[in-house]
Amino acid sequence: MKYSGKKYVKEELLPFFWCSGCGNGIIFAALIRAMEENNLEKKDIVAVTGIGCWGKADDYLKTHAFHGTHGRAIAVATGIKLANPLLHIFALVGDGDGATIGGNHLIHAARRNIDIITIMSNNLNYGMTGGQYSGTTPFDSITSTSRRGHAEDAFDISNLVKSAGAGYVARCTIDNPRMIQRFISKAIKKERGFRFIEVINICPTYFGRYNKFNNAVEMIKDIKERTVNIKDIEREGQEDLDGKIVVGEYIDKKVEGFLERYWGKIRNNA
């Protein structure tokens, strides 16, 4: 299939404002291709964002959009979806937005199986504000607020969302744009429940420089070397996963979703 993206992308605002080497453009392109692949109408799409580098993604879209407060995209998206269940809602959050300040909204939306798709660009730090540490910054890394090392452990965010009850959770990296598209497309087709796609991204400007990566290519190579597919682990048995990036589908189960329960049961019984 050939993709043009013209239906969804506000081309006059290109190029992206993201730093050179940042993977947000790769995630954005995969999202657009997944929309096009599923032939979504732009009037049926709402992109919901908060604050952060990835929170600017809606600026380049011609779909409906809600750009709101830091960490609240998933809560806003919840209200939009419950008010108009026919819409495709994409909450586009970063690791600061989604896993840190908005972590509570994330786990509860997963538990409730609110029928939205959340795409998290996880670049392991706060890029927009100058490279401070987030809830997914690895132990001992250097960031602008962990200049002498990081004392905390990171969330394994995909496993967290899976444990919270989401119907679909997948992790991928910017090194594999086709995998990103495939997971988003599958999430669109599933229609129901909370669908979560974590994309491991890089931040060459801050996390990279603080942690002695010379450039974006080195960071992508590092991701490539550390990536393990969940299917390989299942087939070949558990290996030492310390420092590895486990990509693949963490969970893909049939769920009713909040709306099916609320409209189908609670409203009908009222």
Next chain:
Amino acid sequence: MICNKKGRHFMQGNIAVGEAAIISGARFFAGYPITPSSEIAEHASLNLPIAGGTFIQMEDEIGSLAAVIGASMAGVKAYTATSGPGLSLMNENIGLACMVEAPCVIVSVQRAGPSTGLATKPAQGDFYQFRYGTHGDHMIIALSPASVQECFDLTIKAFNFSERFRCPVFLALDAIIAKMYETVDIPGSDEIEILNRKIASTSDKDYLPYKPDENGVPLFVPFGSSLITRANSSGHGIDGYPCADDKNHDRLVRRLIDKIDRYKEEIALFKEFNISDVEILIISYGCSTRPALAAMKKARKKGIKAGVLQLQTLWPFPEAIVKSAVSQAKLILVPELSLGQLKSEITKYCPKKTVIGINKLGGTTIQPDDILAFLSKEIEL
């Protein structure tokens, strides 16, 4: 529960709010339980599904108001209910509602603070929080009922104002009025005026989400419309895309205030009692109104020319009403369950008048005799 039945009912203030919300056309509630407001959430949970609406109890008040704003921008009238501690959390998204121009009603039942304070006891300490709680220059509307009937009537007005001005409207209750049971007359649906936000025609190919109409309010387009719309909490141009231009920001923020401010005389709701010959004026709102009226009656029996101005609109502050009412008064008494927040605002508009605050904390009510004691003392002087 009652739910939309025309006629005379005996009901709680919180329930009257819930009934009026559904009659106003509200079909979405998101909230977090908190005393003394929880009956509003419980009422919504029971009755919204019948009305074809949706109730959700969110993980906190931040998420509650965020969901309300989301639902509103999808075209559904939405509300939440809380109390001071929850309102403190909502402040972030009150600014969001102002900026994206999301119509919504926030019921807040005042209880004794600061912090968790006295959870079940009444207070009027959030007067300034309603107005200035969120950061940045902005304008909101706040209405405050003094009876269960007014809970019903002002909830309808609150939804109407929020739809007309596309702004958050507070229903500033207190634990006394919210928890009180009284007789309420619910009119038939044909007797109640319900306003809905103005929607842009889908044939309007030049539609811009933040282009103001002649009243300063942009036409609304819900998510899902064939006209594409954007809500943006950051500085934005009339197309809804980000804009950090200084002149644009100046124009935007002034318009958000002006669209309400220029109609503040229409928004100013109040009741006057014995104002024509008033010498001693008691200015009240919410739960301080009844003791004010009782004190006025006792004073009148003694030949003292006392009167009451009850403010139903707190914000935008009804300065013209206050200025006119105080003009011939020799003394102004302001009873309130706080250390003088309303009094401070009144003093701003009549600096030459003697304004005395009758202030109580501790979660007890103001008694008519508390007011009379001041009144008699001043008269003897």
